[in-house]
Structures are given as C-alpha cells and as structure tokens.
Amino acid sequence: MTCSIQDKLYFDGMRQPILGTFTLKLGQILSDTRALDKEEFANQEFFNKILTKAIGLKKGASAHRTMGEILDDL
Secondary structure (H helix, E strand, O other), rough: OOEEEEOOHHHOOOOOOOEEEEEOHHHHHHHHHHHHHHHHHHHHHHHHHHHHHHHHHHHHOOOOOOOHHHHHHO
C-alpha cells in the first residue's frame, strides 16, 4: 500500500500539495503479526499447564508452600 502525504493545512497546499509518500508492506506486517500471535498462543498454553499443575500442588502436599516457591520448582 502506498500512501501520499498532502498539505491541506497551510494555504491549502498552494506551494507544494504533496509532501511525500511512503509504503506499507501489509503482506509482511500481516505475516509477522500472525507469526507472533502463533508464538504467543503456544506460550500461553505452556504457562496454563504450569499454573494448573502449581494450583494442584498447592491444594495437595505442597499446601504449606507459597505459589512462588512451587513455580520456582516447576
């Protein structure tokens, strides 16, 4: 996507209406965003498993320990 920047503020762009242009690589942006999302979802699943295990331990034999101690061991 190519975007043009136009001067509509000062004198309605009488001297030079086009100030510049730039390109957005939307395909690359979408691809990178999808890759980051996939990685975040994978990390979230991992942390959910760890927290579920820690909560189970807190309810059981490790009830006297803090969650921080339990997570450090995991």
